Amino acid sequence: MTDALGRPSIHALLADGTTVRIRAVEPEDHDQLHRLYEEMSPENLRMRFFAVSPHSAALAADHACEPPRSGHRALVAELRGRIIGLAEYDEGEERGSAELAVAVADRLHHHGVGTLLIEHLASAARADGLTCFVADALSENREVLRLFTDLGLRVTHRTDGPETRCTIALDQDDTYLEAVENRGRTADVASMEPLFRPRTVAVVGAGRRPGSVGRAVLRHLRTGDFTGRLFAVNPHAHALLGVPSYPAVTALPVPPDLVVIATPAAAVPSVAEDSGKAGAHALVVVSAGLDPAQAQALLTACRTHGMRLVGPNCLGVANTDPALRMDATFAAAHPSRGTAGIAVQSGGVGIALLDGLSRLGIGVSTFASLGDKYDVSGNDLLQWWENDGVTDLALLHLESFGNPRAFSRTARRVTRRMPLLTVDAGRTDAGRRAAASHSAAAATGTLTRQALFTQAGITATRSIGELLETAALFHAQPLPAGNKVAVVTNAGGAGVLAADACVEAGLLLPAPTPELVQDLLAVLPDGAAVGNPVDVTAAVTEDELRDCLDRLTTHRGVGAVVVALVPTAVAAATGDDLARAVTQGPGRRRIPVVLVRLEQDVPVRLLPAGEGGAIPSYAEPHAAARALAHAARRTAWLARPPGTRRTPDGIDTRRAHALADGWLTAHPDGGWLGPRTCAELLKCYGIPQSPWAWAETEDDAVRAAERLGGPDGRVVLKAYWPGLVHKSAQRAVHLDLRGESQVRGAYRDLRTRFAGLMSGAVVQPLAERGTELLAGVVQDQVFGPLVVFGLGGTATEVFADRAARLAPLTDLDVHDLITSPRCAPLLFGSAGSDPVDLDGLEQLLHRLSRMSEDLPQLAEADFNPVLATSGGLMVLDARARLLPCRPQDPYLRRLR
Structure with a gap:
């Protein structure tokens, strides 16, 4: 079976965590749909049809089950094989608009069935190029009016007598996505209650042999004092480890919330099916080695019976x-x-x-x-x-x-x-x-x-050790107030190591202000060096070190403090515990303080501190510096606003879809677009391109050069054939051509060298001087579209100076793309040059992001070079490759 977009049917969660199946209506659904309407109360039938008629149910079922036709889509929600809801639309005379109708079984009102169906139907409608739904409802039908309003989509109402017409815009803006997320979160959490808060657990595959995985799981549940009811499933035992055992899941005295399966792979699907029949709500499959057929059978059992699954393996x-x-x-x-x-x-x-x-x-x-x-x-x-x-x-x-x-x-x-x-x-x-x-x-x-x-x-850390080191800091200390760090040490060498580690991690070690220097010297012993690091000397006492830290942690120019200590005979002789000066400060400090002790026998530990807190103590200064650098980046990220998505104007999504679909119909295997089609695609998104003309003969090239050459008549000639990617590397470009003879000679050269390949050439005016940039997108099979930006031109591969962000881009993502590459100073004006058109550059990236979102068929696009000047931006060369790909809404609520 397939859904409204020709994909396999989808399973999703209702508000209470129940699993339902969303699929396209089929002719065989007629009787069930008829029954759906017949079982409605007279009042609900009146609300649905505006009047009660003995023929309404049959006519509605007939309409939903009509043979597939353009402009009509119908989806049903199915619970354990029974249809519980229907949503359908019919395109009207107004372009981009369709009439919406929804029906939900009486017993399942307020469970989110209608909302879920409309979400999926709206996704199908967007793929069909629709921009809005319209729906008529009785003005007294507050439930359905609230249903439309609570979708998160923009809804306008027009009341005419007893009826209200609702117009529902289908744009997926942040308000809608947030509403979908909130509904998804509620449903998701409800569905996982049996998994993480089960009242009854059954372990299948717990054997008598001490080394079995199932037995180990059963023992952990028992020795861990699980507070719920615990059962084993083993046909050869009445009890295991003191836990009652039954021959099958279906023989348990009560339905289990959670079933843990630790059987051989071949038995997993049948155990999963039995668990579903027994009323289980969740499975944990520790078994490994399932083949594709077993894997599909396991997942089918889970979806059929509404069980959440962790695993296998x-x-x-x-x-x-x-x-x-x-x-x-x-x-x-x-x-x-x-x-x-x-x-x-x-x-x-x-x-x-x-x-x-x-x-x-x-x-x-x-x-x-x-x-x-x-x-x-x-x-x-x-x-x-x-x-x-x-x-x-x-x-x-x-x-x-x-x-x-x-x-x-x-x-x-x-x-x-x-x-x-x-x-x-x-x-x-x-x-x-x-x-x-x-x-x-x-x-x-x-x-x-x-x-x-x-x-x-x-x-993101690079190892388990670094993950634990950073977790210790995040758990025990406040976030730093920026990336400025003060290093304090009782041994110069340890201070040098800590200072190097901080700088290498990207932290700053500013010199202390004169006021801070005087403040610190007043409490430190003679001979102390108050720079950064602060060398308190081996003679420092516990009280002096504590006073030093108190002054540093209250100074506004310090974001964090690293204390690097080594054991000395001086402290041992006086009975001073310098680590205690760090851990037992006067209450919780405003900024993080971390300790480095080179003699420590474990990479990181948490030392108890005042008021129930803790101080991370590291054996190695680089570990402390890495953790602080991660914390400083988190501080900076939290200080940024979330960012907003911009909707560029002048975009023709419907035309872009038609162009992509038409091209793929003619080229079923996909490939690189020709110059004309590529230019049309960019035009759909308002992306500025250099003027150009297509030439298939020398005469064509000469005429195009005369028309495009401008005041000085200089043009560029680029060979083209399907599959040509790197023109410069193939020497398939002639630059700075002037006059008929040069144009003819260049065309003749290209035609001769690429005989049998070249299908024509592109003629463009020679561009003015400016900064050459690269902007592109790659459709990652897992992550979706990735927008890439950086230095362009022929040196782009040599310098690899680029940044990337996943679409859809927010305004902050675009800012990061522009400022991250090493070439960024060129864009903002350096060495007396004017800044480029930054507004135009931002617009280009937003439009490219929108193109990548709209067209999942866009496998990659490459604008190189993009000429940036203070007067504007121009794409001088553009390539785009399409591959057949079914559209998939990444924000649509569905189970995997």
């Missing part, structure tokens, strides 16, 4: 809430209670993080090993932590992203409430190949992943 899940105490994992030890949420794909990484957080004393709120991630993903966990009331620090180790754009929007929201840390895994080709083979993850490019992390405010 995972370590399990845990929730340390004392009211639950659920440890459904086979890790070496129980996780300690705490406030850090963990989601990993690798079980080994999960064990390392559980151990590290427990050792640090941070502890864990909720843990999920996602494994092959058939269903529950990092996005689900972010929404759970956002709403659990416990988690204040999120740690992710993800080797793949199921829906990066939805993940990015969720992460941007969540990370404003809590730090979100990850390991940037798969930075190399070898690492990406390993990730793909290890967790069935799609390989993703470093540039795209870094763009995602940067835009979403995610703190």
Whole structure:
């Protein structure tokens, strides 16, 4: 079966977490649709049809089940094989508009059925080029009027007597996306209650053999004092580890909320099906090695019976809430209670993080090993932590992203409430190949992943050790007030190491002000050097060091303090504990203070401090500096406004769709657009292009040169044939041509050298001097469109001076693109030159972003060079490649 766009049917969540199936109406649905209307109350029938007629139900079912025709689409919501709702539209006479109708089973009002159906129908309508729905309702029908208003789309009402006509604009602006996110979050969290707060858990595959995974999970649940009801499923035992055992899930005395499956791969699908029949709401599949048929059968069982799924090939899940105490994992030890949420794909990484957080004393709120991630993903966990009331620090180790754009929007929201840390895994080709083979993850490019992390405010570390070092700082200390750091030490060498580490991490070590120098000298021993680092000498006492830190942490020019201490005989002789001066300051300090002790035997530990706080203590100055640099970047990210998407004017999306569809019809395998089609595409998005003409003969070229050459008559001649990409590298360009003889000679040269290839040439006026830039887009198979910007011209590959951000771009993303490359000073005016047209450059990037969003068929586009001057911008050379691709709305609510 397929949905309204010809794709497989989609499963999605209602407001209460129930799974429903959204699909296109089929002729065989007629009887069910007829029954849907017949079972409505007379009052609801009157609201739906404006009058009660014995023929209304049959006529409505007939209309919905009509053979497919242009301008009509109908979707149904199906719950366990029964249709519970219908939404359909019919295009009207007004271009871009369609009449909307919705019907929901009486017993499922207020569950979000109608809203979900309209979201999916609106997505189909946008793909069809529609811009609005219109719907008529009785003015007294407050429920349906509220339904339209609460969608988050722009709705206008016009009342005429007893009826109200609603016009619903279909634009996906931020208000609508936020409304969809809020509905999705409510449904998502509700669906995961049985997974993370189950009242009843059954473990299938717990054997008598001590070394079995299922037995280890059962033991953890039992020894962890799980507060709910616990069962084993084993046909050969009445009890295991003191836990009652039953021969099958369907034989359990009560329906289980959660079933943990640890059987051989071949048995997983049948156990999943039995679990669904027994009324289970969630599965954790630790089993590995499922083949494609087994994997599909497992997922089908979950979708059919509305069960959320973690895994397969995972370590399990845990929730340390004392009211639950659920440890459904086979890790070496129980996780300690705490406030850090963990989601990993690798079980080994999960064990390392559980151990590290427990050792640090941070502890864990909720843990999920996602494994092959058939269903529950990092996005689900972010929404759970956002709403659990416990988690204040999120740690992710993800080797793949199921829906990066939805993940990015969720992460941007969540990370404003809590730090979100990850390991940037798969930075190399070898690492990406390993990730793909290890967790069935799609390989993703470093540039795209870094763009995602940067835009979403995610703190990306390069190792598990760095992740734990940074988590310790985020958990224990306030964020720094900027990136200015003061280093304090009792040994010059340790201070030098700390200072180098801070600068190499991107932090600043400003010289202290004269006032601060005098303030510090007043409390430090003779011989102290008050620079940055501040060398307090080996003679410093505990009280003197504490006074020094008090003055530094209250000074507005200092954002953080690194204290590098080494043990000395002087302090030992006086009984002074210099570390205590750091940890026992007068209450919590305004800015972070971190300790570096070179003799420390572990990379990082948290030392208890006053008022229940803690001070991170590092064995190595680079670890402390990296953690502070991550914290400073978070400070800067939080200080930025969220950014807004701009909608450029003069865009003809409908024409662009028609152009792409028409070209792909003629070229089913896709490929590079010819100059004419490419120019038409840019014209749809208002992207300025240099004047040009097409020439297939010498005479054509001469006439074009006479027309385009301008006052001095100078032109450029570029050869063209399908598949030509790098013209300069092929020497397929002649520059600065003047007069008929030069134009004819250049054309003859190209035709001779590229005989059998060249289908014609492009003639353009020679451009004025300016800054040559590159702007382009690449459609990543996982992340979606990536907009790239940087230095252009023939040297673009040599210097590789470019930045990238994922579409859709906000105004801040565009600002970052323009300011990040090393060539940025050229754009803002340097060495007395005028700045380029920055407004025009911003417009170009916004229009390119919009093009990439509108056209999933756009595999890549390359504008190089883009000539930027103070007077404007002009694309001198543009290439675009289309590939057949079904449109997919990245923000549409659906399960994986």
